[in-house]
Amino acid sequence: MPSSAEQLHLERALHLLQQAGAMLPEAEPGSVAWLQGIVDALCDLSSRDALTGLSNRRSFEMVMAREVDRVARTGESALLLMLDIDHFKSVNDTYGHGVGDLVIQAVGAALNQAVRPMDTVARIGGEEFGIMLPNCQAGFALTVAERVRERVARLRIPTGQFQDELSVTISLGGAFAPQWVRSSPLLWMERADRQLYRAKTDGRNRVCLEVHHETLVSAEEKGMLLAVLPQDSEQV
Numbered sequence: 001m002p003s004s005a006e007q008l009h010l011e012r013a014l015h016l017l018q019q020a021g022a023m024l025p026e027a028e029p030g031s032v033a034w035l036q037g038i039v040d041a042l043c044d045l046s047s048r049d050a051l052t053g054l055s056n057r058r059s060f061e062m063v064m065a066r067e068v069d070r071v072a073r074t075g076e077s078a079l080l081l082m083l084d085i086d087h088f089k090s091v092n093d094t095y096g097h098g099v100g101d102l103v104i105q106a107v108g109a110a111l112n113q114a115v116r117p118m119d120t121v122a123r124i125g126g127e128e129f130g131i132m133l134p135n136c137q138a139g140f141a142l143t144v145a146e147r148v149r150e151r152v153a154r155l156r157i158p159t160g161q162f163q164d165e166l167s168v169t170i171s172l173g174g175a176f177a178p179q180w181v182r183s184s185p186l187l188w189m190e191r192a193d194r195q196l197y198r199a200k201t202d203g204r205n206r207v208c209l210e211v212h213h214e215t216l217v218s219a220e221e222k223g224m225l226l227a228v229l230p231q232d233s234e235q236v
């Protein structure tokens with residue numbers, strides 16, 4: 001391990017951050033605070049999608065894994081929405097890739113504005129996005145998903161061509177994290193994706209949610225579920 005900051009080769013990291021337009025730390029170059037700032041900026045860069053500034057797929061999967069774990073322990077409701085811009089290929093084909101990128105950016109910003117600060121919006125890839133909503137009651141899921149859908153449908157996106165303004169629609173699929181069972185982010189995503197597929201085949205510009213029955217667990221049962229079993233404590 002290098003004994004001083006001068007021995008570290010940071011040029012590539014600095015170049016990368018500058019290219020990405022990231023803020024460089026203001027602290028004295030070479031100081032611990034400065035190095036920490038570089039590390040933080042690199043972490044931020046690796047967890048964000050370059051086009052929209054939203055979380056990228058990798059960081060979204062990490063957020064989902066934490067949530068799967070939390071729901072398994074607490075039994076709280078958490079909703080995953082997967083969504084995709086409808087007929088996006090025709091936007092690219094008609095207006096070009098540059099306008100397509102503008103549409104992706106506008107949709108990403110609208111999604112962020114339609115949910116709470118505690119929710120996570122991510123660009124999963126291409127024109128597909130994911131939204132993780134912790135602590136979202138089943139009875140409220142359709143209202144949230146419809147609010148997101150309507151917010152995007154109301155967008156008027158300037159194309160810069162012939163004063164055209166574009167509007168797009170999205171299809172959404174949603175599924176809840178399984179309560180009291182340890183599952184995986186991938187399985188959760190697959191369930192939401194199946195609903196998204198249903199929304200597409202049912203005609204697009206709509207929400208399809210997996211039927212969810214909340215499991216009501218009494219305080220006593222909860223205590224029994226969370227109690228450390230004798231064999232668990234022996235393994236610790």
Ligand SMILES: Nc1nc2c(ncn2[C@@H]2O[C@H](COP(=O)(O)OP(=O)(O)OP(=O)(O)O)[C@@H](O)[C@H]2O)c(=O)[nH]1
Pocket residue numbers: 051084085086087088089090092096097098099100101104125126127200204
């Ligand atoms: N501009 C732009 N286009 C992208 C990007 N990523 C993927 N695409 C395009 O998104 C389009 C997706 O097309 P399809 O998968 O056929 O989906 P669609 O046209 O939206 O049709 P449905 O989803 O069935 O409604 C393809 O033409 C991709 O090239 C990107 O970052 N920027």
